[in-house]
Amino acid sequence: MEIVPIDTPSLGDRSYVVHDGEVAFVVDPQRDIDRVLAVLRDRGARLTDVFETHVHNDYVTGGLALARATGAAYHVNAADPVSFERSPVKAGDLVEAGEAMRVRAVATPGHTFTHLVYLVESAGEPPAVFTGGSLLYGSVGRPDLLGSEHTRELAHAQYASANRLAAELPEETWVFPTHGFGSFCASAPSAASSSTIWRERQLNPVLTRSEQSYVDEPFDAYPAYYDHVAQLNLAGPGAPDLSFPRRAGTTELRRRIVAGEWVVDLRHRAAFAAGHVTGTLNFGIDGEFATYLGWLLPWGTPVTLLGETREQVARAQRELARIGIDRPAAAATGRPGTWTAGPISSFPTARFADLARAWQHRPVAIVDVRRDQEWRAEHVAGAVHIPLHELPGRLGEVPGGEAWVHCNSGYRSSIGASLLAAAGRRVVTVDDLFERAAPAGLDVVSRQVMA
Incomplete structure (x- = not known):
């Protein structure tokens, strides 16, 4: 059995193609299914099954389009109110993928109410579990994406699901999550590229901390398009049209x-x-x-x-x-x-050292477009904090004069500076790592000092 991850680093997710040389199944495919079809052709495997761990918020699924293109069975939780025909699956169901691979659905509510993980067994090999947005590398999937009214209930469920998986699965079980590589669906990012149940038992904070401390943990903002994506996935998205757009003069x-x-x-x-x-x-x-x-x-x-x-x-x-x-x-x-x-x-670019010198000699507005959790951890004293995702609606709150926009590394500050420049403001974008702000001489207030 070979497990082939298909990374989408820009969204922080992974899909998986699993095959035995003859037949294959896929877990949580992204919408651009040509990548999956290329792996199947390369491996010479016939796709029999497509599995969804949950109705995704952060990307449009390619599951339905992939199933229709290949004739594979499309397994979606029977409890999910989708608008298309699928092969309904529920906790405890067993799917035979060819003669060598057995896939069992396990209920793991938390990221969503109907979340499933898939435990895969193949003779002579360690088991593998495809955990979607449940147990991730060093974290778990966020429980707050279905609305604040459900967050605490789902947080309790997520904690219980992760700990149950860790307790019940063999320690040699390989863990293959969908989220956790930068996706906002994860409670925290991870740099790990692989893991096992044993490793997660040792290192995953959700498996080593109290349930109440996890449930009480605040969550930062997540992208506004998530709500639209979830609805598209319930409706059954087709394959995208990737032909080149019409040219504009x-x-x-x-x-x-x-x-x-x-x-x-x-x-x-x-x-x-x-x-x-x-x-x-x-x-x-x-x-x-x-x-x-x-x-x-x-x-x-x-x-x-x-x-x-x-x-x-x-x-x-x-x-x-x-x-x-x-x-x-x-x-x-x-x-x-x-x-x-x-x-x-055009507009100037600068480093934090340049900002420190400007700050000493003339009045400038420092605009911090990082998210709330980043700001609370540490920030430049005197800066105006407007998270980037709120900036389009709060441009009028940026003080007059020259605005120096910064984030943590430069990418978001350029977006923010371009929004301000398009509105007619005079801007400088700080293209630098925030860790250099204090050594440059700026007064950085940390959470410890604020406390």
Whole structure:
């Protein structure tokens, strides 16, 4: 039995293809199923079954489209109120995948009420458990995504599910989660690439702390598009159309910007700062592009993509399809000079050392666009805190004059600076690691000092 992970690092998730050389099954496939089909062709395996651990919030599933394309059975919890035909599965059900692999569904409520994990046994090999959003590497899936009214109930259930898996499964069982590699579906990120039940028993805080301390832990914000994605998954999404978007010329691009649509520049933040079309927004394809664009974009707003190459645009289009934004309104490739007949805008980039010097000699506004938990842990004294996902609705709260925008590394600060620049503000983006703020001479207030 071979287990082939298919990573989607931009969303922090993994899907899995499991095969014995002849037949295969898939767990939690992403919407762009061509990646799965390529693995199946490469391994020469026939797909018989597709399993969903839960109705996903952070990506649109490819499960239904994959099942229809291959004739595989599509296993979704019988209790999930989906709008399509599936092979309903419930806790305790056993599915034979070929002659060598036995897949058993186990109820693990917590991330959702109907969450399942799948325990796989194959003769002569250690068992494997595909845990979805239940037991992750060093963490568990968040229990707050279904609304605050359900959070405490689901938190208790999540704690119980994780501890039950750890107690009942053999210590040599390999653990294969869907979330936990940067996804906001995870309670905490992990750098681990593999794990076993034994390792999680030793290192996973949810298995070593009290239930009440876990239930009382606060959760930070999660992307706004999650609610839309869950509804798409319940309805049964089809395969995406990844054909190249219609090309837009300079007149059309200007019209879309003036109309308040989002024209998104995919280039690296340094290139955007050096020169960009006035009114465009910078969501670099090199970072968590889909997460932050999907988070900030008012749902349904037309999106036009600007990239240096067709490859950049195609990659961005694939990322957007994974979160349910199916067709860009238009696209253009090249450089800013080919996208506008007017002047090119720019703004400065800086380090925290530059900010410290500016702060000493003239009044500037420091705008921290990190999330609440990051701010509470430590922040620059005197900074204005507006989390990036709230910035579009709070632009008027940024003090007048020159605004220096920072985050933890530079990616989010460029998004924030582009939003402010598009609104006509004079900005500087701090492209630096936050850990350098204090050594640069800025007064950083930590949680310990605040306490």
